[in-house]
Amino acid sequence: MPGDPSFTFSVLHRICKLVVLLCFLHIAVAVVFYVRSFDFRLAFVQNQQSNNNISKSQNTDPVVSYGKVLEQPVKKLEKCPETSPLLVGPLKVEFNFTVDLELVKKENPNVQPGGRFKPKDCEALQKVAIIIAFRYREEHLKYWLYYLHPILQRQQLDYGVYVIKQDGNDTFNKCRLLNTGYAEALKEYDYNCFVFNDVDVIPMDDRNTYKCFSQPRHLGVYLDKFGFRLPYNGCFGGATSLSKEQYLKINGFPNNYWGWGGEDDDIYNRVVTKGMSISRPDSEIGKCRMIRHNRDKLNDPNPQRFDLLAHTQQTMDKDGINSLKTQVLSIQKFDLYTMITVDVGKP
Numbered sequence: 001m002p003g004d005p006s007f008t009f010s011v012l013h014r015i016c017k018l019v020v021l022l023c024f025l026h027i028a029v030a031v032v033f034y035v036r037s038f039d040f041r042l043a044f045v046q047n048q049q050s051n052n053n054i055s056k057s058q059n060t061d062p063v064v065s066y067g068k069v070l071e072q073p074v075k076k077l078e079k080c081p082e083t084s085p086l087l088v089g090p091l092k093v094e095f096n097f098t099v100d101l102e103l104v105k106k107e108n109p110n111v112q113p114g115g116r117f118k119p120k121d122c123e124a125l126q127k128v129a130i131i132i133a134f135r136y137r138e139e140h141l142k143y144w145l146y147y148l149h150p151i152l153q154r155q156q157l158d159y160g161v162y163v164i165k166q167d168g169n170d171t172f173n174k175c176r177l178l179n180t181g182y183a184e185a186l187k188e189y190d191y192n193c194f195v196f197n198d199v200d201v202i203p204m205d206d207r208n209t210y211k212c213f214s215q216p217r218h219l220g221v222y223l224d225k226f227g228f229r230l231p232y233n234g235c236f237g238g239a240t241s242l243s244k245e246q247y248l249k250i251n252g253f254p255n256n257y258w259g260w261g262g263e264d265d266d267i268y269n270r271v272v273t274k275g276m277s278i279s280r281p282d283s284e285i286g287k288c289r290m291i292r293h294n295r296d297k298l299n300d301p302n303p304q305r306f307d308l309l310a311h312t313q314q315t316m317d318k319d320g321i322n323s324l325k326t327q328v329l330s331i332q333k334f335d336l337y338t339m340i341t342v343d344v345g346k347p
């Protein structure tokens, strides 16, 4: 009953129990919050320490927070300079010694499997696929690799070397191989520049940069074979570079030149037909050597070349990369190059 001392006592007793309960509750909540905030502070302190470590150790240790390892901070590389500081200029190019590819690999430790390289201390200005039409030219390829890898690295290119080998023993078709090389290289990496290099053409000056320019570039210009002079103004053979855009603008290269001759002139016609011109290095920088060789078997002069050449303008939009029908039989990653073996079909 109210007023009854025992009643009053039991009410007071209940109120005290409630107050004690609330105090426990309050303490419990405070303890939980404290522990959590302690953990946070600890992590914060750790984070600070590891950041301090990072500044001391130049961004090498991973940042640790909440006990897990976060991404390693990636240092953004500066762009490479327009002209590489590593160039040496004129080179001595000889073919009177035997090339040991094991040695070439040792001398070029930064070339990755498949013949890939990119500069470590700056971001290359262009991604360049170097494409070589190939069959029965093993000795020439060794010289090419021996001379070109050091040059391309000094030029600070992000590059890959693709040797496109014709399978079988039918008449050689250089442009079907080059078109296939373009398509296969692009599947591997977003190259924006393509160099098409005869296996036997070697530059004599590393200032002849294997990159792309505002116009299709004639790299293999002044050959020792022609007295270091341009044999004719429309000459566009040996070694050339086209940006992806320039290559697509001419619909790549003609597929129907079987055997020797005319295909490089057809490419020149395509370039001019599409309103572009040929860019060339000067006569000093553009000097090249071609390894002396006889005509290859199964690459006889193409009797149809003159007739095909006369119709470039009519055929180029339908005959090129958009009509290429070849079959890749294998892709092999060697130390210094990627070899793609191709069935180019028959004449």
Ligand code: UD2
Binding pocket: 132, 133, 134, 135, 136, 137, 172, 174, 197, 198, 199, 200, 201, 220, 223, 236, 237, 238, 239, 259, 260, 261, 262, 263, 264, 290, 295, 296, 297, 298, 299
């Ligand atoms: C000239 C051109 C070449 C090409 C050829 C006509 C220059 C410097 N070169 O070179 O670009 O237009 O005339 O087709 O102007 N190949 C093989 N195995 C063979 C045949 C050819 O690998 O059995 C490859 C190899 O990369 C070679 C290229 O095709 O360098 C051109 O063939 P070539 O060297 O016999 O032609 P060449 O020296 O007359």
Ligand code: MN
Binding pocket: 198, 200, 290, 293
């Ligand atoms: Mn040749």
